[in-house]
Amino acid sequence: MNAENVQYPTLQRSPTLSDRVTDSVLQLITSNALKPGDRLPSERDLGVRFGVSRTVVREALRSLAAKGVLDVRSGSGAIVARVDVDTASQALRLFVQGSREGADGDRVEYEQINDVREMLETRVARIAARAAQDTDLDSLRDLHDRMKAAKTDVELSSSLDVAFHRGIAVATHNPLFVVMLDSIEPALLEIRRKTLGSPGRPNRALRAHAQILERIAARDPEGAEQAMNDHLADSRAVWRRLGGTVS
Amino acid sequence: MNAENVQYPTLQRSPTLSDRVTDSVLQLITSNALKPGDRLPSERDLGVRFGVSRTVVREALRSLAAKGVLDVRSGSGAIVARVDVDTASQALRLFVQGSREGADGDRVEYEQINDVREMLETRVARIAARAAQDTDLDSLRDLHDRMKAAKTDVELSSSLDVAFHRGIAVATHNPLFVVMLDSIEPALLEIRRKTLGSPGRPNRALRAHAQILERIAARDPEGAEQAMNDHLADSRAVWRRLGGTVS
Structure with missing residues (x-):
């Protein structure tokens, strides 16, 4: 094949x-x-x-x-077979997780997951600024407020952080973006548990989320993409400082 | 979940x-x-x-x-389950194909597949310019030459065209990009069968491929991304002219 x-x-x-x-x-x-x-x-x-x-x-x-x-x-x-959205995501997730333990040629490293993440999330932010409906914005604001309230609870903050980013993908109204982002979610959650435990990072992440949300609500595709790009660059820098492999 | x-x-x-x-x-x-x-x-x-x-x-x-x-x-x-790369691609393909016949909210339209394609292929061209090895370049040159030789055979040209684009994803040495591109391949093949039948398009596509290949071989990430972007913009324009839905 x-x-x-x-x-x-x-x-x-x-x-x-x-x-x-x-x-x-x-x-x-x-x-x-x-x-x-x-x-x-x-x-x-x-x-x-x-x-x-x-x-x-x-x-x-x-x-x-x-x-x-x-x-x-x-x-x-x-x-x-009719493959629904959950089954497709699950297959991709299992592939990503299995690959992270695989032989050299097949192994998916964090830097590769990060490359996919940056591609997906910057594009998703841009498209969400065109496609988001009011209910999407409400749901993003709600997740943002809950993450603010979670403060030093790293486990809860990490989940709400993942949910906020996923909510932006949902706001594109293109299920393919959601499936692709879901496939790397477990790996991203692991990265967040590390980075959100780093001093100063949770507040910087919250400020970045506020900025992204504001640009999406303002229907500013370039601004939303730029804000997401800055946010992910900071996340990658923190994660490397904490011992992530440098590509 | x-x-x-x-x-x-x-x-x-x-x-x-x-x-x-x-x-x-x-x-x-x-x-x-x-x-x-x-x-x-x-x-x-x-x-x-x-x-x-x-x-x-x-x-x-x-x-x-x-x-x-x-x-x-x-x-x-x-x-x-151990999910290998083929199984993961296949699940995503079946999801995409099933979705194209689904109910309104879940249906994946061509414009949405095109959005995913543009995101993937522009990024993939950029990363390939950094990561491609000599064997990858050889294989791309070979596919390019075969597509040139295929001339007016639309079916053969379409397959070689898909293979050329897939070869660029392979040259990133990140299997996630390959799986994601594979998942939309059947839909892309359908688009190509239409667009490559359009007068002038096969030659423009070949010139664009030559340009992309040249920028990848020159290790020029921005140039490769730009060349891919121009190529896909032309493809989308032809496809819309042929009656594709306009988003």
Whole structure:
């Protein structure tokens, strides 16, 4: 499926018949010929169409079910999975968490998560300044006030901090931004637990949030992006001072 | 799990016991107390720890397995899933494809995919100019030459075009960028099939690719980002002229 992926240059075994059936089904889904919710033909029918045995088909279906691509219920055949927003976020989260323990080439380091974070959050702040509705602004103000009230409770402040940033993503009204930000959330929460324990940082973070919120409410995309950028630069500096790896 | 998610304001039923077990297990994974590959205690043990019946535990495990969070094999108990890069991409793709047919609030429109694309690809071009290795540049040059040779074969050009852009993401050596770009790939391929059929566009795209490649090879992050930005602006303009929705 990822023939152009030169990033994982481990030598591949040549594809088995069942791999080729797996790839064909993925291709049909990717090209929208098969859509989420569609029911696949029976194993026997699929075998006839692909010109392979039922055993080969069964193996392919099992591997697609393990990837979460198909829902296979006994008796009712295989259905192309509907992946909701939570399931998609969860898969990305598990990938990020698993990768942080992985082998060298695959491992996702904090600096890489920070790169993704800066990309996402600066763009999200800019778009939120165009797309936010009054209810989004109310909810951001509420989170901001609660974080102010949380004061020295690092655990509560950290959660409210994550929630504030997530609220900005929600205010874009583009669920893709929310899923992407959610996928790195556990890693970001860990970073915050460290940085918000650093003297002076909670107050600086609160002032920065106030500034971001003010620019979003003023419908100022460039200002919101700039305010977010400054805030994240400060966060990265604190985190490096506390012993984060320097890229 | 998404208490702060104000985007889907459907009234929620109050969580059942099994929902609460599900959330607790997710929390343990998110906080890294349970890591990918870890085996969970038996249903009986979990029941005792959570103070609930085995039936409640079984329901929770089933729902976590359906979300792809646990691998449940009969006889050997439940294991926290290892999610590889392909599985994570696939889940995001299925979400994007499913969402494009969803109800109003959840639907992901082309303009939203384009917003994500612009964010990803401009940043990726910038980082690739810092991180690309010689083999990455060779592979990009090869894809560029093959796209030049493909000329008026729109299907082949479109695939090589997608592969060229993906190659830039690979050259960042940050797998998160690759996963995120892969998740919108099927939608982008559809856009390209349209735009590359438009007179003049294939040549303009090739010239833009040459420019991007040149800036990456020159280790010029700002130049690479700017060249990518111009290229995507042209693509969006062509696509809108061909009848894409205007945001």
